[in-house]
Amino acid sequence: MKIEININNNIEIHEVEPRVTLLDFIRDNVGLKGTHAGCEHGVCGACTVLMNGEAVRSCLVLAVQSMGDKIITIEGVNSEDSESGLLNIIQDAFCEKHGLQCGYCTSGMILTAEALLKVNTSPTREEVREAISGNICRCTGYVQIVDSIMLAADRLSKRNTSPDKS
Amino acid sequence: MKPAPFNYERPKTLDAVCDFLAKNSNSLILAGGQSLLPMLSMRLSRPSLLIDVAHVKGFEEIKKIGNTINIGPMVRQSVALESSVLKNHLPLLIKALPFVGHPPIRVRGTLGGSLVQADPSGEIPLVAVTLGAVFHIRDGNDNIEILARDFFLGPMLTAMPSSGCLYKISFPVSKYSKIGCGFHEIASRKSDYAFASTAVQIEQNENGKIETISLGIGGALDYPQVINISGYNEKKINLKLLKELISEALLNIDFVGDFHASASYRKRVTIKLASRSFSDALKEIGYI
Amino acid sequence: MKREKFKFLSKDRVPSENSRFVSGKGNFVADIDRPNMLHVAILPCHEPAAIIKKIDFSKALELKGVVDIVTGDELLNAIKPLLNGLDTPHVKRYPLAIKRVRYAGEWVCAVVANSRAVAEDALEKISLELIKQEFVLDAEEALSDKSPNVHPDHGSNILLEKKFIWGEVEKDFDKSDHILNYTVKWGRNSTVPIETFGVVAEWNNIESILDVWASIQMPKFSDHIATVLGLKGNDVRVHFDVDVGGSYGVKRGIKHTILASYISRKLNRPIKFIEDRLENMRAGDAHGPERKFNVSLAFDNNGKINSMKMRALDNAGAYAGRAPFQLGKPIGAIVGPYKISSVEYEAISVTTNKAVQEAVRGFGQAPTNYALETGVDKVASYLKVDKLDLRKLNFIKASEFPYTIPSGSEYDSGDYLTVLEKVFKETNYKDLINKRDKLRKKGIMAGVGIASCLEPSGGNSSFEPLLNEKNKTTTWMESCQINVDALGDIIVKIHTTSSGQGHETLVSTIVGEILEVSPEKIRVSRPNSLESLPGNSPVGSRMAIMLGGAAARAADKIKSKIMEIAKFKFGVSKDNLIYKNASVISNDGNVLTWQQIIDLCHRQINELPSGMDPGLASFDIMQVPTGGKLPKNNKVHMYPCYSFEFHLVLITFDPVICKPNILSYTVGHDCGTVINPSIVTGMTYGGVAHGIGAALFEEFVYDENGQLMTQSFLDYLMPSSNEIPEIKIVKHCTPSPHTYFGQKGSGESGYLGAPAAISSAINDALNPLKLEVSSLPIRMHFVSDLIASHENNGKFKK
Ligand SMILES: Cc1cc2nc3c(=O)[nH]c(=O)nc-3n(C[C@H](O)[C@H](O)[C@H](O)COP(=O)(O)OP(=O)(O)OC[C@H]3O[C@@H](n4cnc5c(N)ncnc54)[C@H](O)[C@@H]3O)c2cc1C
Numbered sequence A: 001m002k003i004e005i006n007i008n009n010n011i012e013i014h015e016v017e018p019r020v021t022l023l024d025f026i027r028d029n030v031g032l033k034g035t036h037a038g039c040e041h042g043v044c045g046a047c048t049v050l051m052n053g054e055a056v057r058s059c060l061v062l063a064v065q066s067m068g069d070k071i072i073t074i075e076g077v078n079s080e081d082s083e084s085g086l087l088n089i090i091q092d093a094f095c096e097k098h099g100l101q102c103g104y105c106t107s108g109m110i111l112t113a114e115a116l117l118k119v120n121t122s123p124t125r126e127e128v129r130e131a132i133s134g135n136i137c138r139c140t141g142y143v144q145i146v147d148s149i150m151l152a153a154d155r156l157s158k159r160n161t162s163p164d165k166s
Numbered sequence B: 001m002k003p004a005p006f007n008y009e010r011p012k013t014l015d016a017v018c019d020f021l022a023k024n025s026n027s028l029i030l031a032g033g034q035s036l037l038p039m040l041s042m043r044l045s046r047p048s049l050l051i052d053v054a055h056v057k058g059f060e061e062i063k064k065i066g067n068t069i070n071i072g073p074m075v076r077q078s079v080a081l082e083s084s085v086l087k088n089h090l091p092l093l094i095k096a097l098p099f100v101g102h103p104p105i106r107v108r109g110t111l112g113g114s115l116v117q118a119d120p121s122g123e124i125p126l127v128a129v130t131l132g133a134v135f136h137i138r139d140g141n142d143n144i145e146i147l148a149r150d151f152f153l154g155p156m157l158t159a160m161p162s163s164g165c166l167y168k169i170s171f172p173v174s175k176y177s178k179i180g181c182g183f184h185e186i187a188s189r190k191s192d193y194a195f196a197s198t199a200v201q202i203e204q205n206e207n208g209k210i211e212t213i214s215l216g217i218g219g220a221l222d223y224p225q226v227i228n229i230s231g232y233n234e235k236k237i238n239l240k241l242l243k244e245l246i247s248e249a250l251l252n253i254d255f256v257g258d259f260h261a262s263a264s265y266r267k268r269v270t271i272k273l274a275s276r277s278f279s280d281a282l283k284e285i286g287y288i
Numbered sequence C: 001m002k003r004e005k006f007k008f009l010s011k012d013r014v015p016s017e018n019s020r021f022v023s024g025k026g027n028f029v030a031d032i033d034r035p036n037m038l039h040v041a042i043l044p045c046h047e048p049a050a051i052i053k054k055i056d057f058s059k060a061l062e063l064k065g066v067v068d069i070v071t072g073d074e075l076l077n078a079i080k081p082l083l084n085g086l087d088t089p090h091v092k093r094y095p096l097a098i099k100r101v102r103y104a105g106e107w108v109c110a111v112v113a114n115s116r117a118v119a120e121d122a123l124e125k126i127s128l129e130l131i132k133q134e135f136v137l138d139a140e141e142a143l144s145d146k147s148p149n150v151h152p153d154h155g156s157n158i159l160l161e162k163k164f165i166w167g168e169v170e171k172d173f174d175k176s177d178h179i180l181n182y183t184v185k186w187g188r189n190s191t192v193p194i195e196t197f198g199v200v201a202e203w204n205n206i207e208s209i210l211d212v213w214a215s216i217q218m219p220k221f222s223d224h225i226a227t228v229l230g231l232k233g234n235d236v237r238v239h240f241d242v243d244v245g246g247s248y249g250v251k252r253g254i255k256h257t258i259l260a261s262y263i264s265r266k267l268n269r270p271i272k273f274i275e276d277r278l279e280n281m282r283a284g285d286a287h288g289p290e291r292k293f294n295v296s297l298a299f300d301n302n303g304k305i306n307s308m309k310m311r312a313l314d315n316a317g318a319y320a321g322r323a324p325f326q327l328g329k330p331i332g333a334i335v336g337p338y339k340i341s342s343v344e345y346e347a348i349s350v351t352t353n354k355a356v357q358e359a360v361r362g363f364g365q366a367p368t369n370y371a372l373e374t375g376v377d378k379v380a381s382y383l384k385v386d387k388l389d390l391r392k393l394n395f396i397k398a399s400e401f402p403y404t405i406p407s408g409s410e411y412d413s414g415d416y417l418t419v420l421e422k423v424f425k426e427t428n429y430k431d432l433i434n435k436r437d438k439l440r441k442k443g444i445m446a447g448v449g450i451a452s453c454l455e456p457s458g459g460n461s462s463f464e465p466l467l468n469e470k471n472k473t474t475t476w477m478e479s480c481q482i483n484v485d486a487l488g489d490i491i492v493k494i495h496t497t498s499s500g501q502g503h504e505t506l507v508s509t510i511v512g513e514i515l516e517v518s519p520e521k522i523r524v525s526r527p528n529s530l531e532s533l534p535g536n537s538p539v540g541s542r543m544a545i546m547l548g549g550a551a552a553r554a555a556d557k558i559k560s561k562i563m564e565i566a567k568f569k570f571g572v573s574k575d576n577l578i579y580k581n582a583s584v585i586s587n588d589g590n591v592l593t594w595q596q597i598i599d600l601c602h603r604q605i606n607e608l609p610s611g612m613d614p615g616l617a618s619f620d621i622m623q624v625p626t627g628g629k630l631p632k633n634n635k636v637h638m639y640p641c642y643s644f645e646f647h648l649v650l651i652t653f654d655p656v657i658c659k660p661n662i663l664s665y666t667v668g669h670d671c672g673t674v675i676n677p678s679i680v681t682g683m684t685y686g687g688v689a690h691g692i693g694a695a696l697f698e699e700f701v702y703d704e705n706g707q708l709m710t711q712s713f714l715d716y717l718m719p720s721s722n723e724i725p726e727i728k729i730v731k732h733c734t735p736s737p738h739t740y741f742g743q744k745g746s747g748e749s750g751y752l753g754a755p756a757a758i759s760s761a762i763n764d765a766l767n768p769l770k771l772e773v774s775s776l777p778i779r780m781h782f783v784s785d786l787i788a789s790h791e792n793n794g795k796f797k798k
């Protein structure tokens, strides 16, 4: 089947079998490898992408289902909201607070954080924990991930309230 | 872990859905896919056709008509959580929904999908049973109505005809002035499928008299069930009495046991959680 | 080097690897695509034991896109068995089952196809004809003569059975006031990285070279591949620039790699094999220890523990793997942080019809620590003394280092009491006990748990010759190369893959520290195995010590050359020169700048001392400090460094629901000089989380039919952010005398003590009821049922 999906603001047109998941479509058809497969049965969250602004698991969506939806992957996450041009505030905070080790769950964590901070600009640590509870990280024990997201939230709210947006 | 091949259709009307279902004996409806996709990927389910009902007209609506709340099967769990109609009239459902998986699951997962999936630990089936929901199903040209408590037959087993499509879920709106509810469950990790869950709704008339008490239990049995609590009418209700009544009502019920949680454990926990749910419900109506 | 003088070391600096991971630019094996590549899927057999009569794959081969199907019979004639390090010639392991399956899930054949999906389609068309065999799942049963043998030719299920007696055990038992016997069990769990194992293998028949990209953490990986496939060592090129998505010891993947490499050679096409989660959980050679301990402790009225007898029985699964050796490493810290003068240790490893074990974080140390710590709690409870006081009494004191334990290892340094004091400043023990008692008064089950233990680090393999006399290996090295290019920029090469430990940050920090160059300016490169010097990969918590050590020594060599040049240039002795900010300054005020040094080395050989080679490069191959001796009298000195950790937890739970709530978690951690604090802290948090998983949630459970019940993430439960508390880490630094900067290892920290601490807390909560749990994981229903049956017996009134 020929399908068209908006990924990171590009219209991707590819011929795929209906059985191809959005995860495999992004990785194999589009060639963006930043979205990772951890379990392929919906439990680990490594494959998380943004669909119309909300975090979803790309292994639990068929590519054909997402025709008409707007998908953002880790590669596109800084395009809408980039201060330095390279990394956005959340990515920067993950670097600074070392919210990762092996980096395998990281894309999913960052996109989940994106979705959270869009609707809750000043979450408590508990709210952050709840929001990322569907993303398993085996390396970090989550503490530095929560630190990263709290730092990002703080910076985002400061940026949003200060008149000078630099 | 890749699905076996299948075809895919995306009909826009219920008629078209039923047409596909009738013509393809090995077809399955795809709603949010949060239960179906893992089954497909593990090849535990092998349909030849998937009928995506996400774009069927009216399937995403939530409407109050008279004393009934009608919910389309494609209403996403995350949307339901934010619905003001549901917040006003079905607070028990609102209490239960945050226990369904994690936020990203609820963004895609639907109410209809969860009901037809009939996981013994499903929170939405439990609420449907507890509140006396009615499922409207189209099978070919036939419209069928099935009461929630007649719908669930066993783990992942329902009275759904193989070529049926759930197109509407109706919940009765309480006719009493005050309702109180409580929902508690316990799982190994916070968001796992529950070992035991309990849903309680209490209705009170304008004179402060308790008119109905509904208790549903899930997770601990093969399918969610309503437990008849009797013997509260005559006496003033208190938690101690309720706990006794619950224990009595559960006496002859067989609980499920596995390596995650033994049957005896599930039973004790059900009693404890039911008490907590009752306590919440009674507090909400100012009774205790 | 003096610590306070550090410029970059021990400073809060952002690890250099982070930016590529936060932008999705990691280079994981699944991301690697090669032209004309084929994919592999595996057919498992679901019987725990059977003889394979026939494999019919004719229908599968007819499927469009299917290229080949490989069976064990084919491999038997084409490759050698995998190496196992033990002297068990009849326990042979191949990537696919040969004639017999020995556990449910074992790989029977491999389908090669154009895509993974088509390969999976083909699996469904293969039929197996099997003759079912008797099987055994329990380790104790496997020991009995009546049990079926997993490997009939081997003649028994015993892979390893060795008894050590160190010191005057019987005498110490006789003279002690009390003896306490107990049994504890460590459930089969593992590290379960979020990335499964994966490999891409590409044979080039023109150049006779095998390229391998794999998510490995394994010593001597390319040697192993070459040996099994009958290739020369220099025919195998393993790419070390693959980012590994977590390993914590387990990512060995040798059978996967041999299989993919064999197929690639056969078909002359690149082969990609990324395990799916089911393949990984069922048969990825990725389970961890499953161990039963029978322990006796001999102690005096005052609490002094004199001697220990420990029998450790490990259920290795169907093949040898690394499991038996995981009984060996704990010998290096068999008495933990305590002065126990004699030990009897019996290590038994048996085969059963379960999946194969591989190395898991700590290499057997965490279960042993759990067994010992549980015993220390029991002694305290028996003597009715405080379990903290008992530990303090038995601790090796700071003044007693270096301290040689009965099994021959020499502990380098430590100051356990000071670590405890620091922890109590953060979380006061007495306050925690008071809090516990208040909660108990409200009807809540509450318990305080503690655990103190060691992390032997700087891994070598001296347990191998100890357990297998034919093995005479004493060398266990790591290496590093440095080149300063003609522009004066520094390239450091490391010769291993990384799985989140931050090796690039480690070496750039150290080289930057020594050469006084900003680490950001240093490029770290991870070449392939043909361009690498020998090393033994990040196992046994060794990289800070070994890779860090090799990098420091290589940097020193660069510095020495620079000093030689300066000496020659200024005509003064070395004592009159100092190296500062990447320049050399003489005491009479002459300065040789970095740019001048580069010019001299790269462009002006005529200005260099005669005979000196051009360029500015160095390398170092470093042997494990203090290692290198063979065992003597069944004793051996193992690792050079011993990090210390102390855990203090408060747990509460409802007596019916029994869901543990970790109210407070503090760890004191001393791993000597820290190279990068956020990396070490992160690993400790992660280790504690992993330990909480092992204590409460994680287990590979088999049912009575030998079927794995927990093969997906729906049943194998790893803690999520909701289950891990806010952990407080308290740091202390007792430098090691054996390492360059005084650093010790920290890759296993947290995990080594957390299971013991959690168990200690739950048992403390159960103590008023005189109940106890003695196996992990501690499931909620188990505790609840225990309390309920106690209530029913009328002993407990609430
Ligand atoms: C990690 C994870 C955790 C989860 N945790 C929970 C949890 O704690 N509690 C819980 O209740 N659920 C949980 N779920 C399941 C989730 O709630 C699912 O969304 C839900 O069960 C199914 O809804 P769906 O819309 O995704 O349905 P789908 O997966 O699309 O469909 C499920 C089944 O229903 C059928 N179906 C769907 N719609 C119709 C229709 N209109 N008419 C007829 N048949 C139909 C499909 O054919 C299929 O058989 C979890 C899922 C995951 C992956």
Ligand code: FES
Pocket (backbone or CB within 6 Å): A036, A037, A038, A039, A040, A041, A042, A043, A044, A045, A046, A047, A048, A057, A058, A059, A060
């Ligand atoms: S890969 Fe999608 S949730 Fe694990």
Ligand code: FES
Pocket (backbone or CB within 6 Å): A099, A100, A101, A102, A103, A104, A105, A106, A136, A137, A138, A139, A140, C194, C245, C246, C500
């Ligand atoms: S950083 Fe390795 S799994 Fe999260």
